[in-house]
Amino acid sequence: MKVLITGSNGLLGQKLIDYYKIQSEHQLIATAKGNNRYGNADGFIYQSLDITKREEVLDVIGKYLPDVVINTAAMTNVDACESEKELCDSLNIEAVGYLVAACNANNAHLVHLSTDFIFEGTHGPIDELEKPNPISYYGLSKLKAEEFIQAESKSWAIARTVLVYGIVSDMSRSNIVLWAKGALESGKPINVVSDQFRTPTLAEDLAIGCALIAAQKASGIYNISGRDFMSVFDLVYRVANFWKLDKNLLNISTSEGIKQPARRPPITGFRLDKAVKDLGYNPRSFEEGLALLDQQLKAQI
Numbered sequence: 213m214k215v216l217i218t219g220s221n222g223l224l225g226q227k228l229i230d231y232y233k234i235q236s237e238h239q240l241i242a243t244a245k246g247n248n249r250y251g252n253a254d255g256f257i258y259q260s261l262d263i264t265k266r267e268e269v270l271d272v273i274g275k276y277l278p279d280v281v282i283n284t285a286a287m288t289n290v291d292a293c294e295s296e297k298e299l300c301d302s303l304n305i306e307a308v309g310y311l312v313a314a315c316n317a318n319n320a321h322l323v324h325l326s327t328d329f330i331f332e333g334t335h336g337p338i339d340e341l342e343k344p345n346p347i348s349y350y351g352l353s354k355l356k357a358e359e360f361i362q363a364e365s366k367s368w369a370i371a372r373t374v375l376v377y378g379i380v381s382d383m384s385r386s387n388i389v390l391w392a393k394g395a396l397e398s399g400k401p402i403n404v405v406s407d408q409f410r411t412p413t414l415a416e417d418l419a420i421g422c423a424l425i426a427a428q429k430a431s432g433i434y435n436i437s438g439r440d441f442m443s444v445f446d447l448v449y450r451v452a453n454f455w456k457l458d459k460n461l462l463n464i465s466t467s468e469g470i471k472q473p474a475r476r477p478p479i480t481g482f483r484l485d486k487a488v489k490d491l492g493y494n495p496r497s498f499e500e501g502l503a504l505l506d507q508q509l510k511a512q513i
């Protein structure tokens with residue numbers, strides 16, 4: 213099977229390269245805006261692709277004729293989406309339209325990444341049938357893309373995920389686990405919200421979930437996240453516990469107390485029954501995820 217991924221320099225993108233490049237039955241075409249930051253291009257083809265350029269999208273997908281396209285590229289900075297709405301629209305909505313057109317024209321199955329931020333966040337964990345109601349511009353943009361795909365794509369799946377953590381080379385942005393670990397190691401007190409609840413997702417598990425969808429060309433919406441439901445404060449507490457860091461540096465805060473440009477849904481987190489049953493998805497526990505991350509950090513030294 214030929215798989216093309218977009219956004220291959222990102223956290224999920226690089227984990228997908230890790231997954232596919234050692235599987236001889238798959239041919240991987242990794243694409244990203246600009247140069248390849250994965251490190252080397254052994255075991256896959258690298259092709260630069262800016263998904264906001266319609267002609268580029270049509271040319272690249274028409275050239276490689278993949279069976280499956282996994283779209284990980286997005287404007288993922290939730291606060292930046294609130295202040296740069298045009299950029300957010302062009303990447304999170306319009307570019308998805310180009311991918312749908314290119315996949316439709318070349319009979320490729322589109323696997324698109326979406327988010328728990330399409331929900332208002334009144335309760336959780338939630339399943340795939342929950343009614344969306346975004347409270348941020350990022351969430352709205354991701355919901356519009358989902359709706360477009362469902363209306364226009366000939367062959368599609370949407371993989372929704374939650375609070376992804378992990379490490380890859382040359383990252384353009386951090387994530388909650390690395391941020392908390394780094395701050396606590398440097399002895400910095402941090403304010404952490406106790407009124408937001410999530411099912412945090414190990415990036416490797418998300419990559420496996422996407423690959424399971426791709427392998428079956430499964431269609432429809434799938435929740436792909438971690439299985440452990442916890443508050444963000446609990447998450448950071450467990451990070452401190454795992455690496456034996458000073459928990460006295462943790463200050464309990466509320467979403468009201470932390471001023472952020474974009475609102476976050478208070479309670480999300482996913483039920484995974486559908487992905488477990490249909491795909492055989494079986495994510496690690498949160499502590500198993502931290503243990504894998506710990507091994508990778510030690511291997512970097």
Ligand SMILES: NC(=O)c1ccc[n+]([C@@H]2O[C@H](COP(=O)([O-])OP(=O)(O)OC[C@H]3O[C@@H](n4cnc5c(N)ncnc54)[C@H](OP(=O)(O)O)[C@@H]3O)[C@@H](O)[C@H]2O)c1
Pocket residue numbers: 218219220221222223224225244245261262263264283284285286287288303325326327328372373374375376377383384385
């Ligand atoms: N991370 C989370 O907590 C989370 C939660 C829910 C859903 N998701 C969704 O999961 C997907 C993957 O997220 P992630 O964590 O891997 O995000 P990420 O690390 O921010 O990766 C996104 C990638 O998209 C690339 N990109 C930006 N503009 C592009 C363009 N015009 N053309 C091609 N690539 C472009 C970025 O490139 P640069 O690296 O050069 O900036 C980045 O590498 C996204 O769709 C996101 O919305 C993520």
